[in-house]
Amino acid sequence: MKDADATPPSSESSKDDVEDPNVQDVEDMLRVKEGDVPSFEALVARHKSSVIGTIYRMLGDLDESHDLAQRVFIRVWSSAPRYQPSAKFTTWLFTITKNLVYNESRRRKRRPHYSLEAQEEEFHLAMPDTSVVEPGDALLHQEMQQAIDAAMEKLPERQRMALVLRRFEHLPYDEIAKTMDLTVSSVKSLLFRARLQLREELRSYLEEDET
Numbered sequence: 001m002k003d004a005d006a007t008p009p010s011s012e013s014s015k016d017d018v019e020d021p022n023v024q025d026v027e028d029m030l031r032v033k034e035g036d037v038p039s040f041e042a043l044v045a046r047h048k049s050s051v052i053g054t055i056y057r058m059l060g061d062l063d064e065s066h067d068l069a070q071r072v073f074i075r076v077w078s079s080a081p082r083y084q085p086s087a088k089f090t091t092w093l094f095t096i097t098k099n100l101v102y103n104e105s106r107r108r109k110r111r112p113h114y115s116l117e118a119q120e121e122e123f124h125l126a127m128p129d130t131s132v133v134e135p136g137d138a139l140l141h142q143e144m145q146q147a148i149d150a151a152m153e154k155l156p157e158r159q160r161m162a163l164v165l166r167r168f169e170h171l172p173y174d175e176i177a178k179t180m181d182l183t184v185s186s187v188k189s190l191l192f193r194a195r196l197q198l199r200e201e202l203r204s205y206l207e208e209d210e211t
Helices: 012-019 021-033 037-059 062-082 089-108 116-126 135-153 157-168 173-180 184-201 203-210
Strands: none
Touching (some): 021 089, 037 089, 089 157, 135 184
């Protein structure tokens, strides 16, 4: 006979596990280690846009961002046998992304590339605009976005990477630190200096907003 006073096991922990994206990522990645293609495709579908966005904000070229994102996931597949879930999957993924971006950035320094204006036009043509705004507001928004991108392009590589991971991917400081192989205090210092430089570069726009 069952104990009438016995309480059923709490489902809170299992519910939290299901809702934790990292749990699903790790489960899929462990299956990828065994060569499971559908699990790999699920990981790609889940993280492709973040990887492409990070690469684009670092390199400013949409076509190259797609190409490099493919290389990132090829690296994920080829490195799967050595994968160990000692950190969040996204930490591991963005570490691979960071390394390939740094390699590409150094390669690009040895060859010419499109102007920032051409890259911006290409990006905005490729991305659908679902908002309805007045023509003047749209022009102002585009001008502001180009100014932000140009200011970010002037940031040192590590500052830009830390800022992209923090502002656009919303990673916590400790995950950024693991991704970039830095201390948390070093990450905060990079972000502080990056924000100071951006504020200086965008001072004219900020002053207009304050008037």
